[in-house]
Amino acid sequence: MKKRVYSGIRATGRLHLGNYLGAVKGMLALQDYYDCIFSVVDLHTITVPYDPKTLKQSVREIVLDYLAAGLDPQKCHLEIQSKVPQHTELAYLLSTIYPVSRLEDLPTYKEKRAQYPKYVNMGLLYYPVLMAADILLYKAEVVPAGADQEPHIEVTREIARKFNSMFGNTFPQTERFETEGQYVPALTGQGKMSKSLEGSFINLTDDLETIRKRLASAPTDSGTLSGQIPKEGGVANLFMLLKLFESDSVYNKFEQDYREGKIRYSEMKNVLAEAIYNELKPFQEKRMEFKENSELVDSILDTSLAECHRMSEETMREVREKMGLR
Ligand code: ADP
Numbered sequence: 001m002k003k004r005v006y007s008g009i010r011a012t013g014r015l016h017l018g019n020y021l022g023a024v025k026g027m028l029a030l031q032d033y034y035d036c037i038f039s040v041v042d043l044h045t046i047t048v049p050y051d052p053k054t055l056k057q058s059v060r061e062i063v064l065d066y067l068a069a070g071l072d073p074q075k076c077h078l079e080i081q082s083k084v085p086q087h088t089e090l091a092y093l094l095s096t097i098y099p100v101s102r103l104e105d106l107p108t109y110k111e112k113r114a115q116y117p118k119y120v121n122m123g124l125l126y127y128p129v130l131m132a133a134d135i136l137l138y139k140a141e142v143v144p145a146g147a148d149q150e151p152h153i154e155v156t157r158e159i160a161r162k163f164n165s166m167f168g169n170t171f172p173q174t175e176r177f178e179t180e181g182q183y184v185p186a187l188t189g190q191g192k193m194s195k196s197l198e199g200s201f202i203n204l205t206d207d208l209e210t211i212r213k214r215l216a217s218a219p220t221d222s223g224t225l226s227g228q229i230p231k232e233g234g235v236a237n238l239f240m241l242l243k244l245f246e247s248d249s250v251y252n253k254f255e256q257d258y259r260e261g262k263i264r265y266s267e268m269k270n271v272l273a274e275a276i277y278n279e280l281k282p283f284q285e286k287r288m289e290f291k292e293n294s295e296l297v298d299s300i301l302d303t304s305l306a307e308c309h310r311m312s313e314e315t316m317r318e319v320r321e322k323m324g325l326r
Pocket of ligand 1: 008009010011012017018019020021022023144145146147148149181182183184185186192193194195196
C-alpha cells in the first residue's frame, strides 16, 4: 500500500505566497508518489471570529485555489473537513488521552489568545487535537506544511504514541514534509506571512499592480555599514523572496548592490513583483477556467468525498473497537 499524505488549509481568506510555498508546493511534489488527501479545514476556520454567511464561499475559493495550483483529482483526494464527520468523532476520542496542560503551552494557542483576547474558545485549545485527528484518521505518515505547524505535528506524534501504547499499535509516526519556502516572512517585516494579518501577504490571485503596491509598502532601510544582508526584518524578507522567485544571477546582482551600498529598493521591488506575477499568471488563468466550470468542481468534490468517507470509516471501525466502544 502507498504511504498516505494529508494536509489542510483554513478557509480564512485567499491563499497567499506563504501557503503556496510552504504547503501547496509540497502537496504538488508528493501527489505523484503517494496516496494524498488535501483538505479545506473549515472546522479549524471557525475557531477565530468569522462570518457564517461567507464561510461556504471561502471554502469554495480554497478548492479553486487547490485545483488551479495543480492539485490533480486524478492523483489526490480533495476533502472538505466538515463533510467527513469522522474527524470530530476521532478528535473527541483522542482528546480523552491527552493532557490539557500540554495544549495550553503551545505557541499557536498563545498567539491566538493574544490576537483575539475576547474569543478564547474551547475549539482554539482543541485545535491541535483536531489536527492530530485529521492526520491520523487517514493514518497519514507525511504532512506537507509550513514550519509553523511543527509543534502541532509533534502533538500528533505524541497522541499516536499514547494511543498505540494504550490500545495497541494503530497509528504511524507522522513527519512534516519541508519545502524550500517552509517559512515565508510577512511583508511587514515581522513574523510570518498570514491570511489573518493585514499588510503581511501577497495573494495568489493578486494582479501585477496589486503585487507592486503590496511590495511598495514593505519596509526597507537606507543601506548598511557592514555590507551584510540582515538576518531579519524588511530587507531580509525581500532578499528571501527574491531568492525564491528569481534566478541566482539576479539575486547575486542585488546582493552585490547591497554590499556596495548602491541598492535601489524600488528597482528591486519591481523586479520581484514581476517575478512573482510571472509565477502566478498561469495559476490565475487556470483558476478562471475552474471558476467557470462549477459542475466539474462539484463532481470532483463528490467523487473525493465518497473515497474519504470510505477511508476514514475504515480507521474509525478499528479505533472504536480498540477503545471498547463496540
Ligand atoms: P494562515 O496562517 O495564513 O491562515 P493556515 O493556518 O491556513 O494559514 O496554514 C495553511 C498552510 O500554509 C499550513 O501548512 C501552514 O504551515 C502554511 N503556511 C501558512 N503561512 C505560511 C508562511 N508564512 N510560510 C510558509 N508556510 C505557511
